[in-house]
Amino acid sequence: MSGADTLGAAGPPSFLDRFRSFREGLAARPGFRRWAARFPLTRPFARRRARALFDLCAGFVYTQVLLACVRLDVFAILAQQPMPTQRLAQRIGLPLESAERLMAAAASLGLTARRSDGAWAIGPLGAAMIGNDGLAAMVEHHAMLYADLADPVALLRRPRGGNALSSYWAYSGAESPGEVGADRIRDYTALMAASQPMVAEEVLATYRFDAHRAVLDVGGGNGAFLRAVAAEARAPRLMLFDLPAVAEEARARFAAAGLGARASVFGGDFTKDALPEGADLITLVRVLHDHDDDVSSALLARIRAALPPGGRILIAEPMSGTAGAEPMGEAYFGFYLLAMGRGRPRRPEEIAAMLAAAGFARPRLLPTPTPLLTRVIVADVASP
Numbered sequence: 001m002s003g004a005d006t007l008g009a010a011g012p013p014s015f016l017d018r019f020r021s022f023r024e025g026l027a028a029r030p031g032f033r034r035w036a037a038r039f040p041l042t043r044p045f046a047r048r049r050a051r052a053l054f055d056l057c058a059g060f061v062y063t064q065v066l067l068a069c070v071r072l073d074v075f076a077i078l079a080q081q082p083m084p085t086q087r088l089a090q091r092i093g094l095p096l097e098s099a100e101r102l103m104a105a106a107a108s109l110g111l112t113a114r115r116s117d118g119a120w121a122i123g124p125l126g127a128a129m130i131g132n133d134g135l136a137a138m139v140e141h142h143a144m145l146y147a148d149l150a151d152p153v154a155l156l157r158r159p160r161g162g163n164a165l166s167s168y169w170a171y172s173g174a175e176s177p178g179e180v181g182a183d184r185i186r187d188y189t190a191l192m193a194a195s196q197p198m199v200a201e202e203v204l205a206t207y208r209f210d211a212h213r214a215v216l217d218v219g220g221g222n223g224a225f226l227r228a229v230a231a232e233a234r235a236p237r238l239m240l241f242d243l244p245a246v247a248e249e250a251r252a253r254f255a256a257a258g259l260g261a262r263a264s265v266f267g268g269d270f271t272k273d274a275l276p277e278g279a280d281l282i283t284l285v286r287v288l289h290d291h292d293d294d295v296s297s298a299l300l301a302r303i304r305a306a307l308p309p310g311g312r313i314l315i316a317e318p319m320s321g322t323a324g325a326e327p328m329g330e331a332y333f334g335f336y337l338l339a340m341g342r343g344r345p346r347r348p349e350e351i352a353a354m355l356a357a358a359g360f361a362r363p364r365l366l367p368t369p370t371p372l373l374t375r376v377i378v379a380d381v382a383s384p
């Protein structure tokens with residue numbers, strides 16, 4: 001992986017750029033669009049474009065259909081037993097006509113399916129929601145994101161922060177994150193813990209932790225990631241650093257899981273406190289993208305200072321420019337973090353450059369099963 005950031009590099013437009021300008025110039029002409037929609041060879045492309053544009057216009061409606069299904073517990077109900085509209089309507093407390101409308105909408109989106117006997121059953125995407133409390137919690141908390149995005153231009157124009165999402169993520173705009181109280185970390189910590197199994201599964205499928213003596217998870221939340229590591233790898237000691245109120249919760253959770261003796265928990269503020277020493281691997285899971293470049297670079301330098309020679313850093317988070325999932329990085333996380341008030345999604349190359357500047361060598365992007373969910377970069381302490 002090269003550390004070079006070629007964004008913004010100047011140069012003449014390539015042949016591909018010129019071809020695209022020509023193609024979009026044609027597509028911008030209503031007469032050409034009418035012709036392309038009728039001509040047999042261009043018709044499939046014209047239809048695909050129309051569908052893509054329609055999906056962009058309608059995306060919020062699709063999202064709200066999903067939210068209604070989550071709030072009414074439709075997937076769990078139908079996973080237990082398919083049922084006709086009348087019975088489902090009673091079960092979810094909707095008028096018959098509304099239940100029919102919701103089920104038809106959900107079926108068109110692959111969330112539910114109508115069986116040949118007319119009963120409603122779970123659909124392929126609804127089935128993927130079953131047993132995934134983290135996904136349902138994510139869907140539910142998006143209500144805040146959409147409230148913040150109601151006027152996207154205003155959001156882009158105003159100074160960052162001060163929105164529903166930035167007060168939810170209490171550390172994002174706090175003058176002194178270390179003083180954020182227990183009542184302000186509870187909800188986001190629960191959301192992170194609920195969605196952590198999806199991430200931990202990806203990281204554990206990608207990286208072996210058994211070779212390490214001690215793993216320090218910085219910004220480790222209530223310890224869900226380290227508990228998943230502990231279940232897979234017997235060797236490493238567990239260490240966790242997070243804001244004091246979060247650390248308190250992690251301590252209680254480790255004790256409840258019978259890991260009290262294996263785990264050490266440290267409360268502090270990584271924007272100003274040194275990190276504890278003693279780990280030969282430090283992990284940052286869904287942490288770096290939450291912070292602006294100055295804070296992220298300083299954090300990487302603190303991690304470097306806490307590691308011994310031969311130590312390693314592992315960064316796991318969704319990243320920009322993920323092939324086949326570009327809108328996840330640039331559009332979703334770009335705007336999510338804008339509403340949150342801090343941070344930005346980064347490309348692997350950008351993270352590699354930040355790692356090099358902080359004193360790490362040999363950054364490697366490891367292949368995860370689902371890069372959309374998380375990517376993993378490891379790098380080693382550079383020799384002096």
Ligand SMILES: C[S@@+](CC[C@H](N)C(=O)[O-])C[C@H]1O[C@@H](n2cnc3c(N)ncnc32)[C@H](O)[C@@H]1O
Nearest residue numbers: 171177192219220221242243269270271285286
């Ligand atoms: C997005 S959450 C990720 C939690 C966990 N790593 C996970 O993936 O589930 C970010 C974590 O970083 C912690 N954090 C944010 N700012 C911090 C700071 N200045 N010092 C210590 N921890 C901080 C938060 O409390 C939170 O637990």
